[in-house]
Amino acid sequence: MTDAECGTLPVLIAPSSGEQDLWPHLGSILPLNCTLRLIDSCTANLTWLKDGNPAPEVYREQQSCWNGLNSSERFFTSILNVNLTTEEDYGNFTCQWQTVSASFTLHKSDKAGHIAAVLFALCVLTMLVVGTILYIKCRLNVRLWYRDKYGDMEINDGRLFDAYVSFCPSNIDTKFTNFILKPHLENRYGYKLHLDERSLLPNTEPSAELLMNVSRCRRLIVVLSLAYLEQEWCQNSFRNGLFRLLELSRRPIFILFENQYKELPAEVTKLLNSQRGILKMLLWKANSVSPASDFWKELRLALPRKMSLAEGRGDPQTQNQDDKDPMLSVNSETADPDPDGDLGVRRTFYKAPPPRMAPVRHTGDRDNAADVDISDLGSRNYSARADYYCLVAEPDL
Known part of the structure; x- marks a missing residue:
């Protein structure tokens, strides 16, 4: 009985969905399995196509047939071994028998996709490592910046x-x-x-x-x-x-x-x-x-947040308390005429006047002596030292 004389069309067993998308690696051998269940005494004559044309003979085909539990039922399998040696081996393969067909679409291996995924993972890992290092190194600077910019001011507390x-x-x-x-x-x-x-x-x-x-x-x-x-x-x-x-x-x-x-x-x-x-x-x-x-x-x-103003402005801790004392007010009609002594002005506090040397008076038989004017010693400040680090030796700490 020829194919045209079959009363019942064969049933496609594999692939079950009729269409398959595969991503094999270049250099691999991929077996494409097409299995039919035949009814009556129909004879299967499968044809393999590649991209709509007969498949080249370079792809080896293996066929097998066996009877089912029912004597009128037989199974036919055709396996096409596709050796992926070049990129031209990728494409659409179809096993066809009359109106019954199954297709296998071979996509180029997602090796590039794997590389992209690996690179993305490495980038994420690098970002995490760099972020961790930056956090360890700069976390205090970031916290200080945030506190100095958005932190609460501890003022008007009377302290x-x-x-x-x-x-x-x-x-x-x-x-x-x-x-x-x-x-x-x-x-x-x-x-x-x-x-x-x-x-x-x-x-x-x-x-x-x-x-x-x-x-x-x-x-x-x-x-x-x-x-x-x-x-x-x-x-x-x-x-x-x-x-x-x-x-x-x-x-x-x-x-x-x-x-x-x-x-x-x-x-x-x-x-x-x-x-x-x-x-x-x-x-x-x-x-x-x-x-x-x-x-x-x-x-x-x-420590509490400190707010600094521009040069020449008063102490912010004092100004924000609305202190109306003319001695602590910069812009006032009754301001201190000597602003260098104003506690509210940011200036160089520790600035001692130059020493005044008295003329040397010579006496007859006495040794030469210098009389120094010490009237201003009480106004000098000797406590401020900009180089205070040098006053403490490292072994003392």
Whole structure:
């Protein structure tokens, strides 16, 4: 019986959908399977086409036929092995028998797509790595910029100082506080500090004077050194004293020295680490002297935001409090006639007048002597030193 005499058309078994899209790699061998179920005694005569034309003989075809469970049912399979040696081997392959057909579309391998995906993944990974590095290196600068631009101003609160600094009157602590901490914060950033070298909590109970001084300051800074821990309230119960300090000030700042950190009692470091959420702990290292170090950035983030105005304007902390005192007002009819002495004007505060030398008077048999006019010594200020870093040797820290 010829194909035309078949009463029932064969049924396509594979591919099940009749159409398949494949993305084989160049150099691979791809078997294209076309299977039919025949009814009655029809004879299958499959024809393979490539892009509408008979498939070249270079593609090897394998045929097989077997009977089904029913004697009138047979299965016919034709497998075309496509060897993808060149890009011309890609295209549309069709197995066709009369009106029954199945197509296989071979697309060029998405190798380029894989490369693009890999490159995209590498770019994303690189961006994450670079972003992480930038975050670690620049996070403090970004936080400072955001705080200085959009942070809340702590003004109109009636406080006179930005921070109350408690330290022990030892050699190292005094040098660090007076010649590094205070000059850097006041001269470079305009903060106002109140220094106190007395015991912060005598008998673990704050005195009335201490409460008054702390209430005048917006922050509390404790230079926690080994000498500081030798105070009575630290030795008796550092835990109780710490909780009292937390009641006195909003998020106190503890400054520790790196070369002393390992010698601190384990109870103290453990307690400070457990309270990191409500206090700020900073470590002074050998490279912290640099103004660009993370120590100063973290310290500034813990301190109130400072607002600076243009040169010649008054102290913003004073101007925003609407102080009408003519001594503190720049634009006033009754302003101080001597603006160099006005506390509200940003000028060079520490400028001593040149010394006036008196003429040398010679006496008969006496040695030559020079009389110097010392009437202006009381008005000179010898406390300001722009080169305060050189006053503290590195081994002292």
